[in-house]
Amino acid sequence: MRKQFSVLALALLMLLVSLLGTSCGIKELTVEKNPQLVFVQGNDLDLSAGALSADGKTIAFDADGVEVSGYDKDLLGEQTLTVTYKKKTVEFTVTVVPRIQAAEPYVYFVGESMDAVGLRLRVTKDDGTYISVSGDDANVTISGFTSEAPNDALELSVSCRDGGVDYNGSITVSVVTPEITFKKPRKTEYGSHETELDTPGISLTLKNADGKTTRNINNSELKLEGFDPTAATAEKPSVSETIKVFFGGREMAKFDVTVNYSDVSRIKDSAKVFRTLDWSHYERPENGMYLPEGATDAMGQDAMATLERYYQLNDKDAALIAQDDLDATARLAVIYGYNQWTEAINRAYENVFEMHLGEITYTCVEKQDAENGLAKLRAASDDDTKLILSYGSILKNEKLNEKCGETVIYDGAEEDGVKVELAVGHMLTIIYDSSYFSTKVVNVLDKMISLPDLLKVPSDWTVDSLAAYGDQIETAYNKVLEIYMSDAGDIGALEIVNNWRQKHDFFEILYRYFFSEYQSTDATVSEAADKKIDQLAKLILPGKLQEMYTSAVLAQAVQLTMRQAKSQYAGMDSGVPSLMESTYFFTNYNKLASDSLELFDENDPMYMELYRRVLAQTVLTLQWGDCGYYDLLGTSALD
Numbered sequence: 001m002r003k004q005f006s007v008l009a010l011a012l013l014m015l016l017v018s019l020l021g022t023s024c025g026i027k028e029l030t031v032e033k034n035p036q037l038v039f040v041q042g043n044d045l046d047l048s049a050g051a052l053s054a055d056g057k058t059i060a061f062d063a064d065g066v067e068v069s070g071y072d073k074d075l076l077g078e079q080t081l082t083v084t085y086k087k088k089t090v091e092f093t094v095t096v097v098p099r100i101q102a103a104e105p106y107v108y109f110v111g112e113s114m115d116a117v118g119l120r121l122r123v124t125k126d127d128g129t130y131i132s133v134s135g136d137d138a139n140v141t142i143s144g145f146t147s148e149a150p151n152d153a154l155e156l157s158v159s160c161r162d163g164g165v166d167y168n169g170s171i172t173v174s175v176v177t178p179e180i181t182f183k184k185p186r187k188t189e190y191g192s193h194e195t196e197l198d199t200p201g202i203s204l205t206l207k208n209a210d211g212k213t214t215r216n217i218n219n220s221e222l223k224l225e226g227f228d229p230t231a232a233t234a235e236k237p238s239v240s241e242t243i244k245v246f247f248g249g250r251e252m253a254k255f256d257v258t259v260n261y262s263d264v265s266r267i268k269d270s271a272k273v274f275r276t277l278d279w280s281h282y283e284r285p286e287n288g289m290y291l292p293e294g295a296t297d298a299m300g301q302d303a304m305a306t307l308e309r310y311y312q313l314n315d316k317d318a319a320l321i322a323q324d325d326l327d328a329t330a331r332l333a334v335i336y337g338y339n340q341w342t343e344a345i346n347r348a349y350e351n352v353f354e355m356h357l358g359e360i361t362y363t364c365v366e367k368q369d370a371e372n373g374l375a376k377l378r379a380a381s382d383d384d385t386k387l388i389l390s391y392g393s394i395l396k397n398e399k400l401n402e403k404c405g406e407t408v409i410y411d412g413a414e415e416d417g418v419k420v421e422l423a424v425g426h427m428l429t430i431i432y433d434s435s436y437f438s439t440k441v442v443n444v445l446d447k448m449i450s451l452p453d454l455l456k457v458p459s460d461w462t463v464d465s466l467a468a469y470g471d472q473i474e475t476a477y478n479k480v481l482e483i484y485m486s487d488a489g490d491i492g493a494l495e496i497v498n499n500w501r502q503k504h505d506f507f508e509i510l511y512r513y514f515f516s517e518y519q520s521t522d523a524t525v526s527e528a529a530d531k532k533i534d535q536l537a538k539l540i541l542p543g544k545l546q547e548m549y550t551s552a553v554l555a556q557a558v559q560l561t562m563r564q565a566k567s568q569y570a571g572m573d574s575g576v577p578s579l580m581e582s583t584y585f586f587t588n589y590n591k592l593a594s595d596s597l598e599l600f601d602e603n604d605p606m607y608m609e610l611y612r613r614v615l616a617q618t619v620l621t622l623q624w625g626d627c628g629y630y631d632l633l634g635t636s637a638l639d
Contacts, residue, residue, distance in 0.1 A: 026054045029088035035061055037094050038128035045071045045081075045094075054085055072096070097124050100158045100169030103132065107213040108154075109178040109206045111248025114145040116215065123160050123167050131162055147248060151175040178206035178215075182245065182253035191262030192232040193320060197224055197243065204245065204252055222247055229259050234269065237261040263309040264317050270306045271325035273299065274332050280412035282420045288339035289427075290410075291332075300336030307333050307394050323403075330404035334395060334427045341391045341431065348384035349373050353441070353490075358430025360441070362493040367449060367500050374445040377437055389434035396433035401425055436487065444486050444493060447479050451497045454479060457509050459502050466513040473513045477532060480510075484539050494540045508542045515606040537614050545610055548595045552618045555588035562627040582632050589622055589629055 035050025047061035047068065059066060061083070070081045076096050083090050103120035119135025119142075133140055139161045146154070153172045160167045186201030204217040223246040231239045238260050245253040277292045277299075284290065291300075306329050310321060345355045352373030353362045364370040376382060380389060405425030413420045455476045457469050466473065483493055498506040514536070517529030541549050562585070596619065599607055623629045 025087045026085070027088075028056075029054050029083070029085050029090045031083070031090055031092050032058055034092070036128045037092075038124060038130075039073065039094060039096050040099050040124050040126060041076055041096050042073055043126060044073060052083065052085060052090070054088070059085060098169055098171075099124060099167055100160065100171060102171040102173070106171075106173040107208055108147050108173055108175045109208070109215060109248075110147055110150060110175060111250040111252075112147050112206075112215075113248065114142065114147075117173075119171075121158060121160065121171065123162065123169075125165075125167075133160060133162075147175050149175070150177050176208050176213075178208065180252055181205040181207070182255075184253075184255035188255070188257045190227075190229060190257060190259045191264060191317075192229045192259055193262045193264035193268070193317070194229055197227050197257070199224075202245075204247060217247055222252075226254075227257065232259040232261040232265075234261060234266070262317075263313060264320050267306050267309055267321055267329070268325060270302050271321075271328050274303060274306075274328040275324070277328075277332065279331055279410050282410045282413035282415055284415065288342060289335045291335055291339070295332060295336065300332060300340070303329050303333035304337050304391060304394055307397070307400060311394075311397055311399055326403050327407045330400060330407055330424050331409050334400075334424050334431075335409060337391045337395050338427055338431055341388060341395070344384040344387045344391075348376065348382065348388070352376075352445070358432075360490055362444075362448070362490050362496055364445075364448075364496055365499070367452065370445050370449050370496075374442060374449065377442050377445070380438065385437075388437060392431060392436065393433045395428060395431045401428055440487050444483050444490075447483050448493055448497050451476055451479055451506070452500055455506065455509065459505075461509065463512050463516055466509065466516065469509075470513065473510055476506075477510055477514075477536070480539065481535070491540060495546075498540070507536070507540055510536060511542045511606060511610070515609070533610075534613070537610060541610060541614065543607070544595055544599070545607060545614070548592055548599070548611075548615060551588045551592040551595070552615055552622065555585055555592060555622050556618060558585040558588070559622060559625065559627050566627065585627075585632070586629075592619065592622070 030053045032053035033051040035047035050061050052059040065085055067084045068081055071079060078093050078095050080091055080093050101122050103122055106117050106119060108117060115136060121133050121135060122130050123133060124130040135142060141159045142156050144156045152174050154175050155170050155172050157170050183203045185199050187198040199219045202219055204222060206215045224243050226241055226243045241257050241259060243255055243257055244251050277295055279292055282290055342355055351369040352364045353360055364373060376385060407424045409422050409424060410420040455472050498504055514529045514532045517525050518533060520526045540546060599611060
């Protein structure tokens, strides 16, 4: 009985212990579901979204008996909170953050603008979630920024609108004085026409003291001061200038450049002077071409030098020269240059050759004159020859013709009521470059001088004796053709060579020899000589035949003029011209007729053959043709 009581007592005791344990505590307390773990500074704690587990039973954070301690809403950073429930505790961590915070530490350098750094902001909402926005977002406003002075903790006010809700806060950035590394631009030498500095090669690098923040400044953010290209002038052709480099309103560095008075500026400055000349007035001068009033030798020389400078420009710089400036330069250069060029030719080579409107005429009466002229041309050491060669080459440059060929020189000028439409390109057709003289004229003179030495036929020659000099005559013939075919050739050069022989018989010898060959019974020899006679006849005729040919050409020219103008004389004196034209015609015709009669009386077979080939048909036309000799006879045209 006693034993049964003991067992019963023990069971009751155990039941009591169990009941007491249930009513006074729990075995295990854990966080079953995390509540909000991030809170904005100043916001109250809100754990309603979380739940606890007490011995497997879900308990709300705000349930009776649940106590939370350790939260300070004003203290930034992580905080460990303690939850107590029925004498059991559990801890968890929450974080208190600013409403708005910078995504990372940001460092500015003194002088920088706020957008020098790409700010990223983290905006935390009341529910602990956050959004990340850029500082330059349209919904973000930042104020309080200044970088005028260093500041380790510059506070910026920030407002951000998201989803119709405004969020306000602040962030802190650093403003520090930078260590500066500067490299000057590659180009440090400029022409006075260049208006802007070239920045390639320039670099400005800013770095803070610990070297963790480095910024390579964009060239567009740099301001360069101190560049004045107009400081270089003709009087002061080279100047040195110090360029200051500014960033954010502060001087960061400096470097030196050199500015030189450039050819572009020289050309433009000279053209300003040239444009003061009045080309709308024209007067026919006695010699050369008309230069307007006010044009001086100094201006003319400068115009020639200006053209040379223009030719040396690269395409980029040449494009900077306005057409008006080119035209003003070209007008003066081509007229002044032509006058000086022609005067120098006629002065230096007076007894050798002369130039008139682009036509060269050889005047070396004596062979020695030709030799002296040739030596002078080859030496090209005297001032006149230097000018001839240099001015000719300057004016014959293709660029001048290309840019100003159609430029009217005497723009707006009239002569006898007719516009003077002479253009730069027209003038260039009567001017020759240096190669014309140094090569072509030299070759003509050289061949002229060589001809007498090639033809060593004695003065007492006979037709029969010429066969012994056949090779010399053939060589001389070929040289004659070379002279004639040259661009610098002139019929006068052949006449001069002819006259260098004592009896003026150089071409008489050639004709007599070939005429003798022409009479050969050998058909091949005869045909070859026939062709050479025809070729020579196109160049120059022997003896009086050349004079007769000149008279025939002049008379024929007048006859053609009268024919073309015949309609003007209808109803007047039987419809033929009178006085001036007919007088000139009869003068030349009568001389031709008189010389022809003398030729017929002499009855020289060679001369008669040449007359037949060259003059006979022309004489018939002059006699019997329209407005010819017999057409004019019996009218008042015969004065």
